[in-house]
Amino acid sequence: MxxxxxxxxxxxxxxxxxxxxxxxxxxxxxxxxxxxxPSSQNSQQTPPVTEGSNSEYDVSQEEVVPETPQYPPPPPRIPANQPLAKSSRIWSVSEDEALIGFYLELSDDALRGTSQKASELWRKVHAAYCKLQAEKPHILPPRPMKSLETHWRRMAADLLQWTNCYDEAGKLPESGSGYNEADRIKHASKLFYISSNPQHNFAFPHGVEMVNKDPKWRTKLR
Structure with a gap:
């Protein structure tokens, strides 16, 4: 001093x-x-922060990471080697199932007494089919509304005819002991071929499985 x-x-x-x-x-x-x-009394050096210490963390030194922007999921990509489905005279099982499902779903208005014209119903069916086709172009080919309606009428007629033949096959005299489901389907197939005009084999067994899930399907098909 x-x-x-x-x-x-x-x-x-x-x-x-x-x-x-x-x-x-x-x-x-x-x-x-x-x-x-007096300045020497406050000239204390801040001890370094060591890992595991209880020293206070300086938030300003933390690296700022930008938030990840949220975007809607991208549309499904079709593999380059996956060919697009093409429409043909023979319809695939996937096309049949899509058409049956949309018709059974959208024809509920008729059962509820809603004044829905046939043209309005088929516009709805066609719009639903086009939307699904855009999502699965490698499975479903594009189909015009008239094509959907024509194919449905043929398929619905065969489904109703097959059901009648299946019921008749269960009433045959030989349908007793030992008469199983395979025998009944075999006889129903024969009855369908004989009664169809022009004669042809039943081609929509996958459709039978779908319509049987709807308790009102017969009313909708008629």
Whole structure:
């Protein structure tokens, strides 16, 4: 501490009773030095932050990561080697099932007494088919509304005719002991071929499985 500092004379006089040895001691001189330089009391270095310590974390040093933008899921991609379905005279099982499902679903208005014209019904069926075809172009080919209606009338007639033949096959005299489901289908197929005009085999067994799930399907088909 500077001897010219007035604080030095006051402190020296105050501690004069302790003897000259005390005033000249290194510890006392260090105390005086710190007392004369107040900034040295606050010049404490911040200890480094070590992993696992309880030191406070500086949020401003954290790296800012931008939020991931949310986008709608992309449309399904068709593999490059996956050919698109093409319409033909012979309809696939997938086409039949799509047509049957849409017709049974959208024809409920007729059963509820809603005044729905046939043209309006087929516009709805065609719109639903086109939407599904756009999602599965490698499975369903594009079909015009008239084609859907024509194919449905043929398929519905065969489904009703097959059901009548199946019922008759269960009433045959030989349908007794040992007469199983395979025998009944075999006889129903023969009855269908004989009664159909022009004669042809029944081609919609997958359609039977679908319509049987709807308890009102016969009314809708008629």
């Amino acid at each position: 500077d001897p010219n500092n007035p604080n030095y004379n006051q402190l020296a006089q105050h501690f004069s009773d302790l003897g000259d040895d005390f005033i000249s001691s290194p510890n006392f001189q260090l105390f005086l030095e710190r007392l004369g330089n």
